[in-house]
Amino acid sequence: xxxxxxxxxxxxxxxxxxxxxxxxxxxxxxxxxxxxxxxxxxxxxxxxxxxxxxxxxxxxxxxxxxxxxxxxxxxxxxxxxxxxxxxxxxxxxxxxxxxxxxxxxxxxxxxxxxxxxxxxxxxxxxxxxxxxxxxxxxxxxxxxxxxxxxxxxxxxxxxxxxxxxxxxxxxxxxxxxxxxxxxxxxxxxxxxxxxxxxxxxxxxxxxxxxxxxxxxxxxxxxxxxxxxxxxxxxxxxxxxxxxxxxxxxxxxxxxxxxxxxxxxxxxxxxxxxxxxxxxxxxxxxxxxxxxxxxxxxxxxxxxxxxxxxxxxxxxxxxxxxxxxxxxxxxxxxxxxxxxxxxxxxxxxxxxxxxxxxxxxxxxxxxxxxxxxxxxxxxxxxxxxxxxxxxxxxxxxxxxxxxxxxxxxxxxxxxxxxxxxxxxxxxxxxxxxxxxxxxxxxxxxxxxxxxxxxxxxxxxxxxxxxxxxxxxxxxxxxxxxxxxxxxxxxxxxxxxxxxxxxxxxxxxxxxxxxxxxxxxxxxxxxxxxxxxxxxxxxxxxxxxxxxxxxxxxxxxxxxxxxxxxxxxxxxxxxxxxxxxx
Amino acid sequence: xxxxxxxxxxxxxxxxxxxxxxxxxxxxxxxxxxxxxxxxxxxxxxxxxxxxxxxxxxxxxxxxxxxxxxxxxxxxxxxxxxxxxxxxxxxxxxxxxxxxxxxxxxxxxxxxxxxxxxxxxxxxxxxxxxxxxxxxxxxxxxxxxxxxxxxxxxxxxxxxxxxxxxxxxxxxxxxxxxxxxxxxxxxxxxxxxxxxxxxxxxxxxxxxxxxxxxxxxxxxxxxxxxxxxxxxxxxxxxxxxxxxxxx
Numbered sequence: 001x002x003x004x005x006x007x008x009x010x011x012x013x014x015x016x017x018x019x020x021x022x023x024x025x026x027x028x029x030x031x032x033x034x035x036x037x038x039x040x041x042x043x044x045x046x047x048x049x050x051x052x053x054x055x056x057x058x059x060x061x062x063x064x065x066x067x068x069x070x071x072x073x074x075x076x077x078x079x080x081x082x083x084x085x086x087x088x089x090x091x092x093x094x095x096x097x098x099x100x101x102x103x104x105x106x107x108x109x110x111x112x113x114x115x116x117x118x119x120x121x122x123x124x125x126x127x128x129x130x131x132x133x134x135x136x137x138x139x140x141x142x143x144x145x146x147x148x149x150x151x152x153x154x155x156x157x158x159x160x161x162x163x164x165x166x167x168x169x170x171x172x173x174x175x176x177x178x179x180x181x182x183x184x185x186x187x188x189x190x191x192x193x194x195x196x197x198x199x200x201x202x203x204x205x206x207x208x209x210x211x212x213x214x215x216x217x218x219x220x221x222x223x224x225x226x227x228x229x230x231x232x233x234x235x236x237x238x239x240x241x242x243x244x245x246x247x248x249x250x251x252x253x254x255x256x257x258x259x260x261x262x263x264x265x266x267x268x269x270x271x272x273x274x275x276x277x278x279x280x281x282x283x284x285x286x287x288x289x290x291x292x293x294x295x296x297x298x299x300x301x302x303x304x305x306x307x308x309x310x311x312x313x314x315x316x317x318x319x320x321x322x323x324x325x326x327x328x329x330x331x332x333x334x335x336x337x338x339x340x341x342x343x344x345x346x347x348x349x350x351x352x353x354x355x356x357x358x359x360x361x362x363x364x365x366x367x368x369x370x371x372x373x374x375x376x377x378x379x380x381x382x383x384x385x386x387x388x389x390x391x392x393x394x395x396x397x398x399x400x401x402x403x404x405x406x407x408x409x410x411x412x413x414x415x416x417x418x419x420x421x422x423x424x425x426x427x428x429x430x431x432x433x434x435x436x437x438x439x440x441x442x443x444x445x446x447x448x449x450x451x452x453x454x455x456x457x458x459x460x461x462x463x464x465x466x467x468x469x470x471x472x473x474x475x476x477x478x479x480x481x482x483x484x485x486x487x488x489x490x491x492x493x494x495x496x497x498x499x500x501x502x503x504x505x506x507x508x509x510x511x512x513x514x515x516x517x518x519x520x521x522x523x524x525x526x527x528x529x530x531x532x533x534x535x536x537x538x539x540x541x542x543x544x545x546x547x548x549x550x551x552x553x554x555x556x557x558x559x560x561x562x563x564x565x566x567x568x569x570x571x572x573x574x575x576x577x578x579x580x
Numbered sequence: 581x582x583x584x585x586x587x588x589x590x591x592x593x594x595x596x597x598x599x600x601x602x603x604x605x606x607x608x609x610x611x612x613x614x615x616x617x618x619x620x621x622x623x624x625x626x627x628x629x630x631x632x633x634x635x636x637x638x639x640x641x642x643x644x645x646x647x648x649x650x651x652x653x654x655x656x657x658x659x660x661x662x663x664x665x666x667x668x669x670x671x672x673x674x675x676x677x678x679x680x681x682x683x684x685x686x687x688x689x690x691x692x693x694x695x696x697x698x699x700x701x702x703x704x705x706x707x708x709x710x711x712x713x714x715x716x717x718x719x720x721x722x723x724x725x726x727x728x729x730x731x732x733x734x735x736x737x738x739x740x741x742x743x744x745x746x747x748x749x750x751x752x753x754x755x756x757x758x759x760x761x762x763x764x765x766x767x768x769x770x771x772x773x774x775x776x777x778x779x780x781x782x783x784x785x786x787x788x789x790x791x792x793x794x795x796x797x798x799x800x801x802x803x804x805x806x807x808x809x810x811x812x813x814x815x816x817x818x819x820x821x822x823x824x825x826x827x
Contacts, residue, residue: 039633039635039641039643040686040690040731042641042642042730042731043635043636043641043642043643044641045635045636045641047636047640047641047642047730048636048638048640048641092708095708095711095712096708098712098713099700099705099706099708099712099713099765100699100700101699101700101760101763101765101766103720103723103724103727103763104712105717105720106715106716106717106720107717108716108717109714109716110714110715110716110719111712111714112712131640131728134640134730135727138727142693142698142699142756143699143700145693145694145698145699146699154690177679177685206635206636206637206641207634207635207636207637208635239612240612240637240638242637242638243638329640332639333638333639336639336657337612337638337657447624447628448624448628449623449624449625490628491628492627492628492629493628493629493631495593495595495596495629495680496595497593497594497595497679497680498631498679498680498681498683499631500623500631500632501623501628501629501631504628
């Protein structure tokens with residue numbers, strides 16, 4: 001085992017992790033920072049974000065309006081103090097990225113351009129064509145290279161959080177290239193590992209999105225918050241699940257059913273206009289649009305495609321020039337992966353799992369209840385997204401709360417003693433576990449891919465756009481069985497060098513834990529709110545559930561749900577109104 | 581068209597084999613499957629020991645570059661049916677040491693990336709309170725193309741110079757240097773010049789143009805290198821006439 005020691009260890013090198021790394025380096029140049037990522041940071045899933053990043057910039061806009069859009073979009077489950085901090089700090093973060101070289105799209109006079117986005121009443125979404133996440137990530141990564149105090153552990157897969165005397169003190173990781181186990185100790189640990197879309201069969205999420213950080217925190221005793229809120233993005237390409245950005249609708253795209261009818265007008269989302277209207281029709285929030293798709297399907301008004309029902313996203317009327325300048329990636333993806341040209345053809349789309357509103361429970365500074373453990377980005381739940389995130393808030397969230405969590409972790413680390421030597425004994429135990437239970441295991445019979453697919457089907461069938469108590473109860477039982485079967489996992493690869501089968505097994509075990517928290521949280525929430533729609537409890541119930549769910553892991557491995565009140569500052573719960 | 585296709589996949593496990601071998605697999609050949617889908621089919625259903633990198637499956641993360649029938653390709657953007665009836669030969673990217681199976685060792689590039697200082701360099705930082713640096717769409721267009729590089733390493737695999745001279749900084753890193761040099765917000769061109777006007781920098785390139793052909797994102801590194809050569813030559817010439825005025 002190789003050991004090394006730092007002041008702060010960051011797990012994950014996407015937008016939140018890299019923003020945090022730079023924040024720490026700038027706040028206290030004496031601190032040594034480790035960025036541990038299972039991929040090279042520029043491969044992180046931030047790279048796939050397309051549409052943009054929200055921050056108030058225009059004189060006709062205000063922080064209160066951004067806050068209200070976010071809170072109503074989140075069906076009043078957002079913590080309003082966090083939302084207020086978020087909207088205030090987002091513009092500064094966007095500007096900082098601009099100063100670091102992010103190629104934001106511009107107005108003819110050289111100022112930053114903004115575009116409309118779903119659920120937003122004003123134009124405030126900054127964009128870099130339709131590759132915003134890609135440019136943001138590469139800008140952050142390249143800028144981070146300036147800071148010599150940032151030490152990278154590329155392609156190192158974290159298997160365990162080291163906790164001693166009630167304090168997070170580092171991680172154990174497998175270095176893929178060599179197969180060697182590393183103990184990386186620290187005075188604070190910050191999880192920025194992103195979401196867990198891969199627990200579902202049909203997702204925009206990359207192969208690496210397995211809820212690693214969520215499971216690590218959960219196993220270490222920190223609760224996961226609001227895990228029942230899973231965002232379906234309304235426009236994914238069938239089969240691949242590749243995302244067609246909301247920007248396609250923001251620029252004026254229409255959603256059409258099999259009769260060529262803009263069906264959203266039937267779902268209390270406004271009346272169709274030739275040009276996009278903010279907070280209306282195709283620019284409604286994602287939860288409502290994905291739910292409308294299911295209703296259309298039930299009415300038999302979707303189109304039957306080779307991979308199930310679809311509707312059409314029509315952007316032909318925007319014309320070649322707008323499509324080529326504002327939506328070049330949409331066109332590239334359609335041409336390359338769907339073999340259609342959106343300039344002349346309609347795009348078949350269906351809802352697709354996209355984002356976790358829930359995550360590791362943190363306060364407004366990214367601190368979890370476990371001292372020394374922090375989280376930020378999609379892996380965390382602050383919560384600014386409530387029951388439904390608005391498009392273009394998540395990249396901004398990575399920056400605002402990545403920076404906040406980074407600064408908080410740095411301040412914590414500056415006042416802590418070195419990690420205790422007892423953590424190294426823990427790390428040695430973990431190494432033995434990895435070797436005994438996985439690397440040297442020869443008697444397993446369950447295939448990784450089979451268990452994974454079964455888990456994904458259970459999740460799609462029970463925790464999809466609409467849920468019910470009966471299917472969730474059944475899903476919980478089946479997931480327990482999968483946990484049992486996982487003990488009998490078959491591993492054929494016993495090589496130490498770049499053993500991706502071993503990693504896939506570890507990822508599957510993380511996903512099984514995360515899947516259980518999703519199902520248990522969904523089962524316990526007997527109401528419908530935002531992205532959590534219960535057919536047996538179709539109304540929102542503020543009396544009982546104006547509260548965050550907190551999923552804790554019991555000593556026997558089972559999951560326990562508790563509740564925490566939502567912080568309301570200035571916007572009492574109201575009706576979500578769109579299209580008016 | 582046949583419903584299955586044969587893949588000849590390069591295997592190399594350093595703990596078992598002394599040199600790469602080929603293993604044959606049969607996979608379904610579906611109309612919308614890319615080469616990566618076939619590899620995932622093998623991994624999930626046939627042989628869990630096959631190792632390769634992949635992540636986004638939408639041509640933006642840059643992980644899944646491999647050599648397909650002799651050419652460097654993103655396997656998530658390369659349709660199987662283009663190679664029907666097969667067989668399809670899948671190998672690791674050329675010009676790199678092989679770690680295992682289809683996984684190459686790319687830490688050389690990661691080091692070169694830092695060397696070209698791919699960040700905004702300025703004499704004076706404007707405070708955030710003064711807002712953004714203005715940049716017109718035309719100024720953005722000056723460098724935009726070179727900012728589209730996904731670091732997929734296809735250009736290095738295609739570059740005959742890099743194959744012979746591993747010290748050559750190479751197409752993607754030079755394109756990235758140029759991306760910052762041409763950014764109206766940047767003032768670091770001179771700092772980057774010393775490194776790039778070295779023989780391991782732009783002058784190493786013999787302008788074969790293979791990098792531009794291989795690039796899946798139309799970055800055109802060859803153009804970046806040519807523009808740079810012109811500028812470097814001009815700058816060298818100017819330095820005789822105006823010892824302190826060259827930029």
